[in-house]
Amino acid sequence: SQAALLNARCLAPPPSFANDPEILLTRACCLDVQGDPTGAQILLSRVRSLIDAADSEPDEQLRRTRAFAELFLAHDPQTLSLAADHVRMFLHTAGATDNVDTHALFLLGWVELRLRRDPVDAVRLLTAARRDADAGGHHVLAGRATANLMLAYAHGGFFTAARGLSARSAAESPRAENTEWQHYDGGIECMAQGLVEYWQNKLSAAES
Numbered sequence: 001s002q003a004a005l006l007n008a009r010c011l012a013p014p015p016s017f018a019n020d021p022e023i024l025l026t027r028a029c030c031l032d033v034q035g036d037p038t039g040a041q042i043l044l045s046r047v048r049s050l051i052d053a054a055d056s057e058p059d060e061q062l063r064r065t066r067a068f069a070e071l072f073l074a075h076d077p078q079t080l081s082l083a084a085d086h087v088r089m090f091l092h093t094a095g096a097t098d099n100v101d102t103h104a105l106f107l108l109g110w111v112e113l114r115l116r117r118d119p120v121d122a123v124r125l126l127t128a129a130r131r132d133a134d135a136g137g138h139h140v141l142a143g144r145a146t147a148n149l150m151l152a153y154a155h156g157g158f159f160t161a162a163r164g165l166s167a168r169s170a171a172e173s174p175r176a177e178n179t180e181w182q183h184y185d186g187g188i189e190c191m192a193q194g195l196v197e198y199w200q201n202k203l204s205a206a207e208s
Helices: 003-011 021-033 037-053 060-073 077-091 098-115 119-136 139-156 159-172 179-185 188-199 203-207
Strands: none
Touching: 003 021, 021 037, 021 060, 037 060, 060 077, 060 098, 077 098, 098 119, 098 139, 119 139, 139 159, 139 188, 159 188, 188 203
16 A cells, blocks of 8 residues: 555655666556556666666665566566566575565465465465564555455355455455555455355355
8 A cells, every 4th residue: 555655755865766776666566556557667677677787687685676576567377477486486585574574475475366376375375474464563464465365265165264254354454545455456355255155155145
């Protein structure tokens, strides 16, 4: 959430930071959340050009940031799969902080859910993300992890577990001003509930 604010903060530093690859990658993700994929891809292309033109290889931090940004900005299944595998590699190496890992777990679980290639892995990642977000006080992130976990359970056929999350998901739903979430996964709680009702042959409830 608050992608517009983060983008504005990234534009605030002195001009010498205007072409900093990590700032550009962050801005690209912000623009994508705000519904401007064209602007996001332009910034991503600038970063790739900067890295290709550099005299030295990017450092570890930039490689990590680029991997997560490219996962965030990928949309077709093949690119998503490759980007997800790349990010998974970084999660198993040293250098990240607990705070970064929490958001990375959510992002990877969110992507795995949409790839539909391993529902159990999506459940595992989103469960870890929800637990860590709760522990770290990231309440909006915890709420989105709960909602996505509910859908992952429903998709994987774990209907009792999905029902068990229904009340919590409703309580943790983002406030109205957090509309940027709606661009990505608005209404997934309703989708999860509908899937559970449908597969348990409660068709009237599924239609409503």
